[in-house]
Amino acid sequence: MQRRTTLAALTAAALLAAGAAHAQQTTLRVFSGGQNQRPDLMRQLFDKYQAANPGVKIEIETGGATSELQRQYLSTVLNAKDSAIDVFMIDVVNPAQYFSSGWVEPLNAYVGEPASVMAPYLPVYASANVVDGKIAALPAFADSMFMYYRKDLLAKHGIAEPKTWDELAAASKKIMAAEGNPALQGLSIQGAPIEGAVCTFLLPYWSQGKEFNDAAGKMTLDKVAAAKGLQGWLGLVDQGVMKKNIAEVKTGDTVNEFKAGQVVFAINWGFAWDRFQGDKDSTVQGKVGVMPLPAVAGGKSATCIGGWQWAVSAFSKSKAEAAKLVRYMSSPDSAKFLAVQGSLMPVYPQTYTDADVVKAVPWFKDAAAVVVAGKSRPKSERYGEVSDVIRTTTSAVLARTKTPAEGVDEIENRLRRVMR
Structure with a gap:
């Protein structure tokens, strides 16, 4: 009888622990653009993040072959204040528009102030992603x-x-x-x-x-x-x-x-x-x-200049976790991975001369000068x-x-x- 009682107690404890673990898990849904934004490579980065953060599950959504089609879709979702999407990718021309519309969560409280956070990036991307002193998004990759x-x-x-x-x-x-x-x-x-x-x-x-x-x-x-x-x-x-x-x-x-x-x-x-x-x-x-x-x-x-940025939805119910993911996706390690695996242009100047990157994509050693000298659309x-x-x-x-x-x-x- 005592053995049965102990077994039942252990079973109940295990079920409670499993339920608690399940309850603690955060699911983030990410809109990762179309084919040209390489959602296949983004999925690999998401998998690495999940492995290091077992309490987070990342679901990916793709669609829109062009920037304007993606903008139309996101405009519909965000105008409706839909919380279904936590993180989304936007064109370099969009941070000011999305920020003024109240669609993106300012990231200062999660990642720090612009002067220090944005300093390592290529200047054109550091500038594009800061609106009225607020970090509207973080760069994903340059173009x-x-x-x-x-x-x-x-x-x-x-x-x-x-x-x-x-x-x-x-x-x-x-x-x-x-x-x-x-x-x-x-x-x-x-x-x-x-x-x-x-x-x-x-x-x-x-x-x-x-x-x-x-x-x-x-x-x-x-x-x-x-x-x-x-x-x-x-x-x-x-x-x-x-x-x-x-x-x-x-x-x-x-x-x-x-x-x-x-x-x-x-x-x-x-x-x-x-x-x-x-x-x-x-x-x-x-x-x-x-x-x-x-x-x-x-x-x-x-x-x-082109390029894509990661933004956190103002309507996400998991903003802190979403911001952590965005910080990871915009890190030097992620930039190097995307450069080596997909020839996606880095948002960090030093990545262009990284030995592994130059070996995988030799023309990148000359590309940085073109990107730095490029002009932004209005x-x-x-x-x-x-x-x-x-x-x-x-x-x-x-x-x-x-x-x-x-x-x-x-x-x-x-x-x-x-x-x-």
Whole structure:
């Protein structure tokens, strides 16, 4: 009888302990973006975190092939003050917008003050993630637009890396004529009304030495320079360097066409390198070079900064645990893992020269200078509106439903009150 009593007591104690352990477990649901944000690698980091923190279970949610689709989804969830998502990934242009909307939990109380916490990061990301003295998010990984090119074709035809858009046009036409491949394009850019088209508008504008806004966010649009930039893209279409339906081209289209050997020069984000070199169906492995973007004659090369950030939902019921996870996902160790395993660009300057990183991704040793010198898209609490206007108007101009002058007038008129 005594043995049965002891066994029953032990069983009850075990059940109580199991129930207590279960009750103490925190489940965090994380929105980790789409394929380009490499949720597969994020899952591996989450698994490591869970192993070190057995009281935390992390569920992952993915979706949205583009930045704007992800923004639309998150806007719906967060407008409804839904607590289902604890942590989410956002574009580098979004912290100010999400903070002003009351959607993100300021992280100062969990991670420390901005001056010390943000100092180790690349400056552009430290700046983008601090709003009104509050840490709105922590950087996940960096990104930038690069000019990829077929180094084998340039070498074969004795062509140096072009420094201006005119030189790129001449190089493209020479190679296309010599190769005799009707499917070969000179240059691929993103002309569809997606986030990449904001950069398509800004790249030739910036390379004329112009700024779209001042430090306070007020629009400083030079209409003549903006129209010249858009006309430059149309000129490349007319010369046969870019295809006629460039207004339909998305980020993935450029990647796939370049992989298939159908493009000489391609503007795309940093993730594309891994696709060109690592995808089994890539026909350009070992044939890809990276160079600074060309400039308008007399101007200076400029590129568009991208990148992704981890934010804690203002409506999460587990904010402290969520903040700990975000801190881990934004750590130097996580940055190194993402660089080595997925060629995702680090947010820490020293990671670019880390021996393991340089061995895995040799071109990163030169990439840091491009990222540091890159420019940010307009920082605005109403960035969604800014993006919508610029990308849809740029696509319309490339589709020739508006002239460059008409497009620039529309951008100015629609954003004058938004960016003031």
